[in-house]
């Protein structure tokens with residue numbers, strides 16, 4: 001198949017490209033590198049069925065190196081609090097105007113379409129765990145609104161393209177995902193704690209640390225995305241993907257410190273505004289429709305992530321000490 005991946009130079013998108021190419025598909029990435037990096041795709045450059053186009057999806061889409069497109073994974077959007085905090089308007093416009101442009105392209109080619117949405121559409125949830133039929137508890141003008149409401153609009157747009165234009169679309173609500181290619185300065189809990197631990201710096205826990213999260217390793221998530229796109233009976237569906245194993249943020253800090261054998265201290269800081277208390281996906285639907293469940297345990301996942309961050313930090317140190325290289 002000819003497959004378009006928007007946001008393919010990002011953390012999840014680059015792993016998705018690896019999986020698609022290994023299955024024999026031709027892949028074109030459209031990415032403006034606002035939060036992603038061409039470095040995530042360096043190993044794919046030169047592959048005859050891989051192309052990367054630097055482009056902002058808010059602008060009219062360029063001609064693609066395909067005469068037709070069979071499937072579109074729409075991942076383009078800043079995703080970490082650090083990312084959308086720095087680029088709030090870009091986040092809103094990417095999810096609104098950018099999603100519109102990508103949906104138009106998918107419609108034109110009668111392509112299958114997958115929107116990478118987020119558990120943030122549930123906001124600070126009043127039900128636990130979160131099921132797909134929960135409408136959420138979102139502050140439309142709060143500090144996360146550019147992302148939460150941007151994704152909610154992208155969901156509404158996708159749903160109405162499916163209804164009015166008969167687009168073969170599905171929406172996946174991704175819960176916290178981590179793994180190699182998380183950036184050290186990404187700001188999300190696991191890369192942030194592991195980076196601090198590896199550098200021997202204090203590990204900051206906001207609030208009392210009893211807030212819970214559920215973390216999915218990236219290879220599990222990518223398998224779920226592939227199934228959500230290509231399995232039968234997924235057209236028109238909204239599917240949670242995430243690991244339902246719940247863990248407190250304080251426990252993540254302890255395990256990050258222990259697994260890296262770090263001397264870092266764990267430092268409690270004031271809670272951030274509108275910190276989410278609990279987050280856990282209900283994944284019964286993914287189990288039934290996709291026969292999917294996460295397979296990588298937390299300790300195994302964070303070991304792999306720590307190894308990757310360690311080599312990334314070493315590369316940076318070496319580049320700083322040999323600036324001409």
Ligand SMILES: NC(=O)c1ccc[n+]([C@@H]2O[C@H](COP(=O)([O-])OP(=O)(O)OC[C@H]3O[C@@H](n4cnc5c(N)ncnc54)[C@H](O)[C@@H]3O)[C@@H](O)[C@H]2O)c1
Pocket residue numbers: 006007008009010011012013030031032033034035036037055056057058074075076077078079080083094098116117118119173174175176177178
């Ligand atoms: N990682 C998670 O835990 C998580 C959780 C929920 C949802 N998601 C969703 O999954 C998708 C990928 O997330 P990620 O963690 O890989 O984030 P990421 O920031 O690493 O990747 C997003 C990519 O989109 C690109 N992008 C952003 N705006 C763009 C634009 N206007 N035009 C072209 N490219 C643009 C960025 O440069 C980046 O490469 C996002 O849509 C995100 O909302 C991720």
